[in-house]
Amino acid sequence: MEKNTSHIDKLKQHIHNKSNDLDLYLKALNSAYSGIIITDNMQHDNPIIYCNTAFETISGYSHNEIIGHNCRFLQAQDRSQPERQIIKDSIIRGEECKVEIRNYRKDGTLFWNELFISPVKNDEGKVTHFIGVQNDITARKKAEHDLREEKSHVEQKIQERTKELQDKEIFLSSIIETVRESLLVLDANYVVLSANKHFLNSFKVSSEETVGKPLFELGKKQWNINSLKELLTQILPTNNPVIDYEVDNLFPHIGRKVMLLNAYRIEFEGHYKDRILIAIEDITEKKEQDRRKDDFLSIASHELKTPLTTIKGLVQILQRMSGDHPNPKFVNTLDKMSSYVDRLNLLITKLLDTAKIQSGNIELHMEPFDIDKTIRDAIDNIKLAVPGYEICISGTTGAIVEGDELQIIQVVNNLLSNAIKYSPDSDKVDVGIHKVANFVKISVRDYGMGINYQDRLKIFERFYRASHIQKKFPGLGIGLYVSHEIIANHKGTLWVESEPGEGSTFNFTLPIINNDDNDGA
Numbered sequence: 193m194e195k196n197t198s199h200i201d202k203l204k205q206h207i208h209n210k211s212n213d214l215d216l217y218l219k220a221l222n223s224a225y226s227g228i229i230i231t232d233n234m235q236h237d238n239p240i241i242y243c244n245t246a247f248e249t250i251s252g253y254s255h256n257e258i259i260g261h262n263c264r265f266l267q268a269q270d271r272s273q274p275e276r277q278i279i280k281d282s283i284i285r286g287e288e289c290k291v292e293i294r295n296y297r298k299d300g301t302l303f304w305n306e307l308f309i310s311p312v313k314n315d316e317g318k319v320t321h322f323i324g325v326q327n328d329i330t331a332r333k334k335a336e337h338d339l340r341e342e343k344s345h346v347e348q349k350i351q352e353r354t355k356e357l358q359d360k361e362i363f364l365s366s367i368i369e370t371v372r373e374s375l376l377v378l379d380a381n382y383v384v385l386s387a388n389k390h391f392l393n394s395f396k397v398s399s400e401e402t403v404g405k406p407l408f409e410l411g412k413k414q415w416n417i418n419s420l421k422e423l424l425t426q427i428l429p430t431n432n433p434v435i436d437y438e439v440d441n442l443f444p445h446i447g448r449k450v451m452l453l454n455a456y457r458i459e460f461e462g463h464y465k466d467r468i469l470i471a472i473e474d475i476t477e478k479k480e481q482d483r484r485k486d487d488f489l490s491i492a493s494h495e496l497k498t499p500l501t502t503i504k505g506l507v508q509i510l511q512r513m514s515g516d517h518p519n520p521k522f523v524n525t526l527d528k529m530s531s532y533v534d535r536l537n538l539l540i541t542k543l544l545d546t547a548k549i550q551s552g553n554i555e556l557h558m559e560p561f562d563i564d565k566t567i568r569d570a571i572d573n574i575k576l577a578v579p580g581y582e583i584c585i586s587g588t589t590g591a592i593v594e595g596d597e598l599q600i601i602q603v604v605n606n607l608l609s610n611a612i613k614y615s616p617d618s619d620k621v622d623v624g625i626h627k628v629a630n631f632v633k634i635s636v637r638d639y640g641m642g643i644n645y646q647d648r649l650k651i652f653e654r655f656y657r658a659s660h661i662q663k664k665f666p667g668l669g670i671g672l673y674v675s676h677e678i679i680a681n682h683k684g685t686l687w688v689e690s691e692p693g694e695g696s697t698f699n700f701t702l703p704i705i706n707n708d709d710n711d712g713a
């Protein structure tokens with residue numbers, strides 16, 4: 193009996209111990225961060241027989257609403273997720289699995305559930321239960337989603353940008369291939385990186401014999417010119433382009449040609465800074481045409497001048513004979529004839545001058561002369577021709593310059609007659625004569641119509657006339673060209689400063705040869 197009693201006590205003690213252990217396990221499960229459930233695999237539809245507090249928190253359902261249900265209530269209507277099949281298969285096979293699945297709280301809000309299920313087997317190996325451990329990974333999923341979005345956004349941007357660049361490149365290369373100008377792209381060592389079709393066609397060369405070769409070794413080394421080399425070496429470090437460099441040479445396959453070369457440093461959206469673009473234009477034909485035009489001008493003006501001199505002589509004879517002619521109308525007509533002949537003569541002389549300058553045949557009779565006196569005398573003469581006009585001179589230099597005095601007078605005449613001609617609403621011109629370092633500087637300032645920027649760039653070219661004045665003011669567009677060349681031949685410069693509507697100032701300089709320290713005004 194005693195023995196029996198002690199056995200029952202032991203059993204009681206054992207049960208007591210066991211129930212203490214169970215208590216501890218349940219407490220531990222309830223303090224876990226993860227939601228934990230146990231389903232009974234032996235009952236129909238695998239009901240949940242246990243859930244911890246965290247599961248209640250995650251799902252929003254209370255213990256009573258959970259126990260007895262199948263887990264699928266967590267999926268609400270979202271039944272088409274492939275993860276469900278994975279879970280089902282694992283249960284059938286009695287295996288563990290891990291999925292990330294969309295679940296819904298009691299209030300209908302979505303949460304991402306990282307679910308791990310694991311079978312519990314009895315001694316015979318039969319699955320009696322499943323334990324499910326769940327973690328709410330909504331925040332992580334969102335972060336992953338945002339990251340994916342961001343990544344795809346960046347990828348999309350990169351794709352767009354790449355496409356944009358490709359489009360631009362296609363656009364640029366189609367321009368390069370279409371232009372009727374030969375183009376080469378060189379690297380920093382003057383090696384040809386690309387040559388457009390026009391270059392290959394014009395020079396009758398293949399891409400193979402051009403691309404990859406240094407410019408100076410192309411063909412028969414016709415680009416191997418020291419002065420050109422010097423200019424090209426300046427492009428990358430200084431960004432100074434090579435403008436209108438003429439190469440007159442014998443080219444293989446195409447013979448003697450005059451090529452006009454322009455070279456620039458390429459900068460394309462901050463890239464390719466060390467590339468040089470060379471544009472080459474064949475100006476052989478144009479040069480030849482210019483030469484023919486000059487020849488024509490020179491011959492035509494010579495031919496015109498001869499009979500004109502005769503006419504002038506005849507008019508003079510008639511004028512002398514008409515001394516005692518009774519009819520004043522006759523005398524008057526003769527005088528008019530004489531002055532028209534003079535004007536015609538002047539025009540032809542101007543044409544001849546351009547032809548001479550162009551062919552380099554203009555002769556300079558260089559002699560020292562007193563520039564102040566020359567300018568003042570020239571202006572006094574002009575004043576006689578335009579009596580109502582106020583031409584004010586300021587400054588003296590006391591300088592002696594060496595040059596062709598008649599040509600300098602011609603420049604002053606050109607500038608003053610323009611100043612008067614292109615100032616129809618003003619009757620004043622200011623002329624300044626000043627010494628600047630070892631140059632004299634002569635300025636002719638008018639208060640007329642002025643010259644816009646585009647015209648300012650071109651007025652020193654032969655035959656150029658601003659378009660808006662063509663009908664109103666007669667002229668040949670020669671005076672400034674001739675003046676510019678004359679001053680350049682004297683090693684000075686001629687330039688203009690002007691704004692439309694505010695008048696113009698034409699300035700030119702001439703080097704002084706004496707060095708007395710008279711600073712003038």
Ligand code: ADP
Pocket residue numbers: 606610611612614615638640641642643647651656657658659661666667668669670671672673696
């Ligand atoms: P022309 O006077 O015969 O046209 P020029 O060579 O002397 O030829 O001048 C070229 C062009 O420059 C003129 O047609 C005119 O458009 C412009 N020009 C020259 N001087 C002046 C000036 N003082 N004011 C405004 N425009 C001028």
